[in-house]
Amino acid sequence: MRPPTIRDVAERAGVSKSLVSLVLRGSDQVRPEKREAVLRAARELGYRPNAAARSLSEQRTRTVGVLLNDLRNPWFVDLLDGLNSLLHAHGLHMLLADARLNRRTGQDPADPLLDLRVDGLVVVGTLPDPAALGAVAARMPVVLAGAREPVPPGVDQVAGDDEKGARLVTEHLIGLGHRRIAHLAGYGAVGELRRRSFEATMREHGLADRAVVETGDMTEEGGYRAAVRLLNRPDRPTAVFAVNDITCVGALSAAEELGLRVPHDVSLVGYDNTSISRLRHLWLTTVDNAGHEVGRRAARFLLDRFERPGGEGRVHLATPTLEVRGTTFRFQRG
Amino acid sequence: MRPPTIRDVAERAGVSKSLVSLVLRGSDQVRPEKREAVLRAARELGYRPNAAARSLSEQRTRTVGVLLNDLRNPWFVDLLDGLNSLLHAHGLHMLLADARLNRRTGQDPADPLLDLRVDGLVVVGTLPDPAALGAVAARMPVVLAGAREPVPPGVDQVAGDDEKGARLVTEHLIGLGHRRIAHLAGYGAVGELRRRSFEATMREHGLADRAVVETGDMTEEGGYRAAVRLLNRPDRPTAVFAVNDITCVGALSAAEELGLRVPHDVSLVGYDNTSISRLRHLWLTTVDNAGHEVGRRAARFLLDRFERPGGEGRVHLATPTLEVRGTTFRFQRG
DNA sequence: GCCCCTCTTTGGACCGTTCCAGAACCTGTC
DNA sequence: GACAGGTTCTGGAACGGTCCAAAGAGGGGC
DSSP: OOOOHHHHHHHHHTHHHHHHHHTTTSSSSHHHHHHHHHHHHHHTOOOOOOOHHHHHHHTOEEEEEEEEEEETTTTTHHHHHHHHHHEEEEEETEEEHHHHHHHHTTTTTHHHHOOOOOOSEEEEESOOOOOHHHHHHSSSSSEEOOOOOOTTTTOOOEEEEEHHHHHHHHHHHHHHTTSSEEEOOOHHHHHHHHHHHHHHHHHTTGGGGGGGEEESSSSSSHHHHHHHHTSSSSTTOSSEESSSSSHHHHHHHHHHHTTTTTTHHHHOOOOOOHHHOOOOOHHHHHHHHOOOHHHHHHHHHHHHHHOOOOOOOOOOEEEOOOEEEEEEOOOOOO | OOOOOHHHHHHTSSOOOOHHHHHHHHSSSSSSHHHHHHHHHHHHOOOOOOOHHHHHTOOOSSSSEEEETTTTTEEEEEEHHHHHHHHHTTTTTEEEHHHHHHHHHSTTHHHHHHTOOOSSEEEEOOOOOOHHHHHHHHOEEEEEEEOOOOOOOOOOEEOHHHHHHHHHHHHHHTTOOOOOEEEEOOHHHHHHHHHHHHHHHHHHOOGGGEEEEEESSSHHHHHHHHHHHHHHHHHSSSSSEESHHHHHHHHHHHHHHHHHOOOTEEEESSSSOOTTEEEEEEEEEEEEEOOOHHHHHHHHHHHHHHHHHOOOEEEEEOOOEEETTTTOOOOOOO
C-alpha cells in the first residue's frame, strides 16, 4: 500500500520504466499514443515523483535553501516574494529554515539544508557563522541578502542601499526646513551605515554642529528611552530620524508623553516601511527598502552562479525610496 | 570533487561501508577503536550524510512539512516554536512552505512537500483545499493547527479556544462595569465563533439587548470604518471588543479621531496578542492564544499518529489568557 | 585440537529515479 | 529483400545510503 512508483506506472501503461521517465520529463521522442497511455496510467494511480530518488540520481535537488535569521522580522516577506518569483520561473523550489528556532539545538541552523543537498543557499539577514559560510560557499552558490556584514570570498551580497536611504531621509528633513536634526542610531553594520550617512549628509549641508546622535538598541523601548533623553535637551531637535520603524514608534510614544505633537512640534522618520509604519494610527514617514528587488536580485545572482560557478563575490545595492506619511512636516518656527 | 560519501569514509578508515553506516547510526555493536577510526575519517573528510539517499533507503524523511497560509501573519511564530521544540526532541525536522507565495503558480502549495515525501503535515491557518487534504491524510498524518475550519476525517485539529477567549473578554468588560458593549466581528470560522461567544456571554448576563455587532473585514481599515459607524451611534457603546488586534488598532484610530479618549471614554480589546498590541504606543488589552501550546500539541498529535496510524481525528483547544493592558478601564459614568 | 557460541564485520540487495548504450522498429532506396 | 538511417523503446548501471543474512574472529569448554 505504498505510493506508486514509476514501475507501477510502467506496468499499467504496458511500457518500460525508462519510457515513463522519458514521458514524465517531457521528452518529444515519444509516440503520442504511448505518451497518452503513460500519462493516463500516472493519473489513474495518483503517481507523484519521489523527490529523494530523483535528486539522488540527478545529483541536484532543484531546491534553494533560505536561511532566515528570525521569522519575527516581517521585512523579509517581500524579499522572499521576489526571490520566489524568479526561482519558480526556473523550476526551483525554496526551502525555509529559521535560525532562531534552531539556535537552541546547538547545531548550525543550515545543517538540515546542507544534508538535503540544496543547490544553493540564500542567507537572509545577519549571518550566523561567517567562517562556516565560507566553507559552504566553496561547495555551492551562496548569497547574503538584506544584510551588510562582511562576507567570505565567493559569496554574493544584495541589500538595500542604506547610505542612500539615510541620505534621502536627511535631505527630506533639511528640505522641510529642519536644522537641528537628531538620529536615533542602532548597531551592527546597518546601524553604522545609516548613522554615518546621516552625519555625512548633515556635514555636506553645513549642519555638522546641529546633528545629534543618540544610540538605542533597535527596540521600541530603546527608542523610547533615547528619544526621552533627546527631547529633554535644552536645544531640542525639531526632527528625529530613527534607525528603524520600531525605534521610531518608541520615539513617537516619548514625544507624546512629553506633550509634543507629531509632526507639528517634532518630525519623525523611521526606516524599513514595515506594516507597523503603515498603521493609520502611526502612519510613519519611513524608507522602503525595495525588498522585492533585493529578492529578485538575490535569485539572479544564484542563477548566474548555477550557470557559471566560481568567480568573485558581487555586491548589489537596491535603491530605497522615501515613503512620506504623517510624521514629517515643515519646520514651524516655535 | 563531489562531497564525500560513506564509501570514501569507509576507505579512509579501512573498514566496510556497512560498518561506517553502523557507527554513524550510533550502534553499540562496534569495537571502540573502529568506531574512533570511522568518526575520525568522517571528521577529516567533512562527511555529511546525504538526506536524499538516506530517506530513499529508509522509506522515511524524518521531516514534517509545515504549510503556512501567510508568512505575514505573525501569530504563528510562537506556534512554530512550540512545534519545533517537540519535533526536534524526536529527531524530526520542519520544512516550511508558504501557501501565499506559491499560490500564483497554480499548483497545490503542498506539492513540493508531498514530492519530498514528508512524514507528516501540519497545516497552519486556513487550509487551502479541504478535498485535497483528505486525500493527503489517507497517506500520512495531518494536523490542522490554529484554525477552526471543518476538517476531513482522520485529520487532527488544534487551535485556541475562541469561545473561551471571547468569553474572557466579554466578562472582563462586564466586570469593569460596562453594559453597552459592541463587537467588531470578522469572518470565517474564527470570526463566527468569537461573535457567537460574545453574544452568548452577553445573553447570560442579561445584556442581550445591549450587545451591538458591526462587521469588518479583519483589516485595520475595516476596523476603522466599522468603529466610526459604531461610535457615532446615539447609544454609543462604552466598550468595544474587536475580533483581532489589527481591527482593534483601526478602532483606536477611529476613537481618537472622534475625540474619544481610550480607555476613559471607551474601552477597547483586541485578540491575538500580536507584537503590535505590545507596542507601548498602543498597549492593547488583548487575548493570548497560547500559540506555543498549540504548536506543542500539534506535534504531539503528529507523533502519536507516527506510532499508531489511523483512527479518528482528534480536537484539542488550547486555553487562551487575557492580557490586560492599557485600553480597558472601568466604566465611568459619562 | 575441535566445536560451539557470541561479538563484529562484511557483501550484496534494495529504495525510486535518471541516464546511456544499444536493441527494435520503421521508412525509404536501390 | 537487403541495407541505411532515423525514430522509438528498453535493460542495466549508477546515485548514496540502510538493512539483513551470513562470514569471520575470538574465547571457553571438552
